[in-house]
Amino acid sequence: MQDRLHDIVRKLLGEGTIEYFIGYGAGSEPHRVVPCFVTSDHEVERLVWGPLCLQNLSKYVLQAKDLEGKAGVLVKGCDTRAIVELLKQHQIEREEVVVIGVACQGQVDPRTLEEVLGVPMEQVQGVEDAGDQFVVTIGEDERTVAKEQVLLGKCLYCRHPSAFEYDFTLGEIVPFSIDAGESEFAMVEELERLSVEERRAFWQKQFARCIRCNACREVCYACYCKECIFDRKMPRWLDKPPLLSENEIYHLIRAVHLAGRCIDCRECERVCPMNLPLSRLYKKVQKDIAELFDYEAGIELDEVPPLVSFELDDQDPFM
Amino acid sequence: MERKKLQKSDLSRWLDRIAQEHELIGPSEDDGVIRFQPVESSAEIAVEFANSLIPPKSLFFPAVESLFSFHKRGKDIELEATEPLDRDRVVFGIRNCDVQSLSLLDYVFGQDLEDVYYQERRARTALIALACPTPPRSSCFCTTFGIDPLSSDGSDVLLTDVGDVYLVDVVTEKGEGLVSLAEDLFPGLTDDEARQLQPRPVEMKKVDISQLREKVEALWEDEYWHKMSLPCLGCGICTYVCPTCHCFDIVDVGSTLEGERYRCWDSCMYSDFALMASGENPRPTKRERIRNRYFHKFSTFPSRYGSGYACVGCARCLIHCPGGMEITEVIKDILAKESISE
Amino acid sequence: MAVEGSETGGNGFEPKILMFACNWCSYAGADLAGVSRLQMPANCRVIRVMCSARVRPEFVITALSKGLDGVVVLGCHPGDCHYSEGNYFTRRRGLFLKKLLEYVGIEPERFQVRWVSASEGAKFADTVAEVTRQVKALGPNRPRRNAQ
Numbered sequence: 024m025q026d027r028l029h030d031i032v033r034k035l036l037g038e039g040t041i042e043y044f045i046g047y048g049a050g051s052e053p054h055r056v057v058p059c060f061v062t063s064d065h066e067v068e069r070l071v072w073g074p075l076c077l078q079n080l081s082k083y084v085l086q087a088k089d090l091e092g093k094a095g096v097l098v099k100g101c102d103t104r105a106i107v108e109l110l111k112q113h114q115i116e117r118e119e120v121v122v123i124g125v126a127c128q129g130q131v132d133p134r135t136l137e138e139v140l141g142v143p144m145e146q147v148q149g150v151e152d153a154g155d156q157f158v159v160t161i162g163e164d165e166r167t168v169a170k171e172q173v174l175l176g177k178c179l180y181c182r183h184p185s186a187f188e189y190d191f192t193l194g195e196i197v198p199f200s201i202d203a204g205e206s207e208f209a210m211v212e213e214l215e216r217l218s219v220e221e222r223r224a225f226w227q228k229q230f231a232r233c234i235r236c237n238a239c240r241e242v243c244y245a246c247y248c249k250e251c252i253f254d255r256k257m258p259r260w261l262d263k264p265p266l267l268s269e270n271e272i273y274h275l276i277r278a279v280h281l282a283g284r285c286i287d288c289r290e291c292e293r294v295c296p297m298n299l300p301l302s303r304l305y306k307k308v309q310k311d312i313a314e315l316f317d318y319e320a321g322i323e324l325d326e327v328p329p330l331v332s333f334e335l336d337d338q339d340p341f342m
Numbered sequence: 343m344e345r346k347k348l349q350k351s352d353l354s355r356w357l358d359r360i361a362q363e364h365e366l367i368g369p370s371e372d373d374g375v376i377r378f379q380p381v382e383s384s385a386e387i388a389v390e391f392a393n394s395l396i397p398p399k400s401l402f403f404p405a406v407e408s409l410f411s412f413h414k415r416g417k418d419i420e421l422e423a424t425e426p427l428d429r430d431r432v433v434f435g436i437r438n439c440d441v442q443s444l445s446l447l448d449y450v451f452g453q454d455l456e457d458v459y460y461q462e463r464r465a466r467t468a469l470i471a472l473a474c475p476t477p478p479r480s481s482c483f484c485t486t487f488g489i490d491p492l493s494s495d496g497s498d499v500l501l502t503d504v505g506d507v508y509l510v511d512v513v514t515e516k517g518e519g520l521v522s523l524a525e526d527l528f529p530g531l532t533d534d535e536a537r538q539l540q541p542r543p544v545e546m547k548k549v550d551i552s553q554l555r556e557k558v559e560a561l562w563e564d565e566y567w568h569k570m571s572l573p574c575l576g577c578g579i580c581t582y583v584c585p586t587c588h589c590f591d592i593v594d595v596g597s598t599l600e601g602e603r604y605r606c607w608d609s610c611m612y613s614d615f616a617l618m619a620s621g622e623n624p625r626p627t628k629r630e631r632i633r634n635r636y637f638h639k640f641s642t643f644p645s646r647y648g649s650g651y652a653c654v655g656c657a658r659c660l661i662h663c664p665g666g667m668e669i670t671e672v673i674k675d676i677l678a679k680e681s682i683s684e
Numbered sequence: 685m686a687v688e689g690s691e692t693g694g695n696g697f698e699p700k701i702l703m704f705a706c707n708w709c710s711y712a713g714a715d716l717a718g719v720s721r722l723q724m725p726a727n728c729r730v731i732r733v734m735c736s737a738r739v740r741p742e743f744v745i746t747a748l749s750k751g752l753d754g755v756v757v758l759g760c761h762p763g764d765c766h767y768s769e770g771n772y773f774t775r776r777r778g779l780f781l782k783k784l785l786e787y788v789g790i791e792p793e794r795f796q797v798r799w800v801s802a803s804e805g806a807k808f809a810d811t812v813a814e815v816t817r818q819v820k821a822l823g824p825n826r827p828r829r830n831a832q
């Protein structure tokens with residue numbers, strides 16, 4: 024697959040179809056795969072594809088709008104949902120970007136892998152896909168681990184592992200699914216069963232830990248506002264010091280802004296240096312939007328987002 | 343300097359003894375994140391750790407701190423200063439890169455203007471350093487910046503793990519005071535022991551950076567910054583986890599009648615960091631912002647304070663950057679550039 | 685507007701409640717309650733907005749996070765919005781926001797949406813009384829929050 028990727032990108036660059044390609048590249052250590060911008064032929068070899076390609080590169084398509092020409096991008100199935108939403112939200116034009124879609128077979132959660140193997144990631148030389156398991160190279164050893172043990176949380180429930188909006192694919196679309204054993208919303212339901220005081224205690228503790236580095240916002244495909252509400256000076260919505268009240272405002276407003284737009288990529292949670300359980304917040308957003316308005320973001324291009332529309336017979340508890 | 347030893351099994355007794363006298367702070371894990379925080383007892387301290395996520399600079403220059411509060415009564419405004427500390431503190435487990443980062447911050451908060459909040463915290467805090475495990479974590483590159491992970495320079499006491507015991511280097515008077523709290527736990531070394539109990543040397547990839555400043559300064563206008571900044575997302579992680587980054591903002595929170603003045607971390611990677619009231623932004627794109635960060639580390643800081651580089655090689659930014667920006671690679675790239683004069 | 689302040693439920697706690705009322709129905713309803721000299725507790729601070737849809741969820745979140753004890757949004761009955769459809773959006777937002785706030789530990793009584801028409805002075809007064817009673821029973825929203 025990697026060879027085919029290299030071939031396509033070489034061709035796109037060679038023909039001048041794209042100015043740069045946004046893919047995954049090897050970092051300075053083997054366990055680290057980083058976003059990689061390729062502008063010329065000799066860099067193409069740096070591109071990799073495998074089970075450590077975690078980032079949702081769709082975010083970078085937004086900045087490619089500044090280019091005179093086009094950019095190319097590699098997307099997994101889940102990342103495609105961001106492309107669909109960006110089109111739907113009129114942030115990009117379909118012809119501005121060349122999409123290479125891949126049939127993802129699940130991505131590894133490094134934090135979980137460390138726990139399961141009892142080995143820090145820095146000793147991991149590589150992870151290979153092998154059907155329903157991963158083969159992990161550690162020094163001279165190869166260890167296998169069952170996929171469902173170490174997949175990213177989102178992969179366990181993935182319904183769209185293969186890209187579904189693309190110009191090229193990397194080979195056959197291979198189906199992939201895992202029986203996660205419980206509902207994708209189990210982590211939300213668990214909190215919903217608690218009392219309101221317990222839920223408050225849970226979230227206040229988490230919000231208090233946030234250092235407001237803004238990484239969750241910056242990594243989110245949907246946070247493309249020219250001037251984010253949190254950065255506005257006049258009127259000022261949010262005070263900069265990471266006090267509990269301000270952190271709570273930050274997270275709740277962001278959750279509201281993501282209502283009907285969150286595509287469950289869980290990039291926010293993955294990059295959070297403080298390990299905040301943000302997917303528990305955003306899964307809730309998705310769950311309510313699905314239950315109240317029967318809507319899922321990032322699937323259908325022509326479906327109208329739920330909070331910019333209404334039905335006359337929406338439920339009405341406010342009489 | 344005096345060298346003693348401490349049985350590993352006695353460490354917790356010593357720390358608990360310290361906790362009776364002072365506020366004890368150590369690396370402790372909370373929701374999967376290790377950070378330096380006050381602990382009730384040694385049981386909460388993580389001894390086996392590579393390094394904390396949030397650097398211990400937060401103990402001296404907190405992410406958010408109240409400077410004073412204000413109340414308006416009639417025409418009068420009452421100010422009440424916030425006391426930075428209520429008692430003396432002891433920090434256990436600090437790594438030498440972070441100790442060295444404090445000597446860099448000392449320039450910022452002490453050279454031209456004395457920052458009383460920072461200074462008081464520094465003066466009233468003792469540092470018990472813990473030499474890094476050998477081998478240290480693979481990303482670390484402190485030796486590149488001339489920092490020895492086994493050195494006691496800048497700390498009050500240094501503990502070095504040599505198997506069943508720690509070697510204990512008592513560096514300062516403050517350190518002596520701490521050791522004397524449980525004198526019987528710290529026998530001296532016999533001559534044999536002094537010979538045998540030696541820390542294992544550290545092997546780390548090291549880059550020659552003697553030309554770094556000159557090379558980076560020649561690159562101001564280079565196209566390099568544009569391309570390398572493409573993956574950057576403009577979050578604040580690299581600056582917030584960096585032990586030497588020290589930008590802050592000062593903000594009044596409250597109303598015109600009462601409120602508090604806070605100082606909090608800020609980041610030069612934010613798009614509005616250099617934004618002026620006129621609407622002009624001298625660092626309008628990621629290219630200028632990221633260039634600023636590296637320039638500050640490798641050129642502006644050393645030239646302003648006559649110090650070394652403002653990076654201690656802790657690798658935190660490299661490990662946590664969501665855009666995959668690796669400072670080690672940036673350094674290599676900079677060094678690989680032909681300097682303009684050549 | 686007539687004010688009745690003594691019905692405090694005994695605990696002495698007087699909540700601060702923010703009430704948004706749309707100009708065309710609910711604010712007129714409030715006026716009617718006033719001129720009819722209906723008795724109401726004085727805990728609700730009313731802010732007039734042109735339409736209930738003007739009330740961004742951000743207003744509600746900020747008010748509650750900064751320590752107000754309750755927020756009420758009042759609008760025209762569905763079908764009656766002066767701008768035809770504003771309150772249909774309010775309704776969807778309200779449905780969603782209520783669930784989100786509950787999920788993070790804010791009691792449902794602290795955020796309410798009600799439809800009050802210009803002729804419903806009594807409903808306005810009842811709403812004020814009821815919400816005040818509910819919020820009073822819950823106690824203060826939360827202690828004023830300081831640095832972590």
Ligand code: SF4
Pocket residue numbers: 232233234235236237238239240291294295296297298299
């Ligand atoms: S990434 Fe984490 S620490 Fe940073 S602002 Fe978001 S939740 Fe807070």
Ligand code: SF4
Pocket residue numbers: 240245246247248250251252253276277280281
């Ligand atoms: S948080 Fe809201 S305002 Fe800010 S960038 Fe995201 S969507 Fe835009």
Ligand code: SF4
Pocket residue numbers: 239242243244245281284285286287288289290291292305
């Ligand atoms: S909020 Fe988080 S999970 Fe949702 S789209 Fe943004 S980054 Fe992805």
Ligand code: SF4
Pocket residue numbers: 573574575576577578579580581611662663664665666667
């Ligand atoms: S270099 Fe990395 S950590 Fe720093 S702002 Fe850019 S993306 Fe964030």
Ligand code: SF4
Pocket residue numbers: 580583584585586587639652653654655656657658659660669
């Ligand atoms: S390695 Fe990165 S985080 Fe550490 S001191 Fe250097 S710049 Fe700062």
Ligand code: FES
Pocket residue numbers: 706707708709710734735736737758759760764765766767770771
């Ligand atoms: S005008 Fe009353 S709700 Fe729109």
